[in-house]
Amino acid sequence: MNFFDAYPYVLLIDFLRYVLAAGMAYLLFWKFFKKTVKHRIIQRRSIKSSQVLYEIKYSISTIIVFSIIGCSILMAKQSGYTLIYEDISEKGWLWFSLSIVLMILIHDTWFYWTHRLMHHPRIFKHVHLVHHRSTSPTPWAAYSFHPIEAIIEAGIFPIIVFIIPAHETALLIFLIYMILRNVQGHLGMELLPKSFIDNRYLNWHTTTVHHDMHHRYFNSNYGLYFTWWDKWLKTEHGKYVETFEKITHSKDTN
Ligand SMILES: [Zn+2]
Ligand SMILES: [Zn+2]
Numbered sequence: 387m388n389f390f391d392a393y394p395y396v397l398l399i400d401f402l403r404y405v406l407a408a409g410m411a412y413l414l415f416w417k418f419f420k421k422t423v424k425h426r427i428i429q430r431r432s433i434k435s436s437q438v439l440y441e442i443k444y445s446i447s448t449i450i451v452f453s454i455i456g457c458s459i460l461m462a463k464q465s466g467y468t469l470i471y472e473d474i475s476e477k478g479w480l481w482f483s484l485s486i487v488l489m490i491l492i493h494d495t496w497f498y499w500t501h502r503l504m505h506h507p508r509i510f511k512h513v514h515l516v517h518h519r520s521t522s523p524t525p526w527a528a529y530s531f532h533p534i535e536a537i538i539e540a541g542i543f544p545i546i547v548f549i550i551p552a553h554e555t556a557l558l559i560f561l562i563y564m565i566l567r568n569v570q571g572h573l574g575m576e577l578l579p580k581s582f583i584d585n586r587y588l589n590w591h592t593t594t595v596h597h598d599m600h601h602r603y604f605n606s607n608y609g610l611y612f613t614w615w616d617k618w619l620k621t622e623h624g625k626y627v628e629t630f631e632k633i634t635h636s637k638d639t640n
Contacts, residue, residue: 389461396460397453404449404529407565411525411573426575428598428633429522433574438526444516445529451536452529459547468547470554477551485552489560490611492550496542497610502621504535505608513538523572523601528565567611571597580634583627590614595630599623 415423416433463470474482504514516532523530531539546552552560573594583589590613600607606623609616616622623629 387464389457392460393453393457396457397449400449400453400456401446403561403565404445407569408445408525408528411569415573415575415577416524423575423577426577426633428574428576428595428629429602431522433522433524437520438524441520441524441526441530444531445526447533448529448531448536448539451533452540455537455540455543459543463547469549469551470547470557471551472554474553474555477553481551482553482556485550485556486559486563488550489546489552489556490563492546493542493560493564494609494611495615496545497539498608498615500538500541501608501610504538505605518601518604520572521601522574523598524574525569525572527572528568567592570594571610572601574598576630576633578634580631582634583630593630595633596626599626599629
């Protein structure tokens, strides 16, 4: 299959991945069950339809960038240039599982450092400001990036397929994890229980409050999946835990 024959399929998959994850979250929590979860809304601001349209417009532009890069990787795979493999038994189930964990860890690191770079004053307004126009994001903001940021974000795909031997299904699981966690970060309401933040086996995962505070304050909580980098580099917002507890506790007892 050549690039132009494969492209519509890759575009459709990337589009569905975004629309299903962001759309389901939006419909479920901001429309159908809003009354039930209303007390968990992090920033008490009404969301304008112009903001949602803005987020969708830039997310579609990102999907186009992602699909061009995704299709190029597919072509590279066909020509045997990537480390993607098709038979699980070739490397076993242990590697299959480990490769997913490794992809997530590498992506978390890639995201933190490129994100910090995009907050450099000379770069911020030209690239990352598009994403930060949503100071109180909705799930539709998951891919709301300037095209240059979309290219930087997509940089994780070539890094992975040329470094890690990854099975196609492992890559698919990683892609699903990526969009679900991304939508969670932009949900605008915290659905995790209060106990989450005190659970040392879980609290190193980022929460919606964590990323929502990044959109609100700009200069802290840069992490994607885990809180490690923010803790190590002392960029976690001083009131993160307090805010999480406030949203998940006091409002539940209202
Ligand atoms: Zn964001
Ligand atoms: Zn940012």
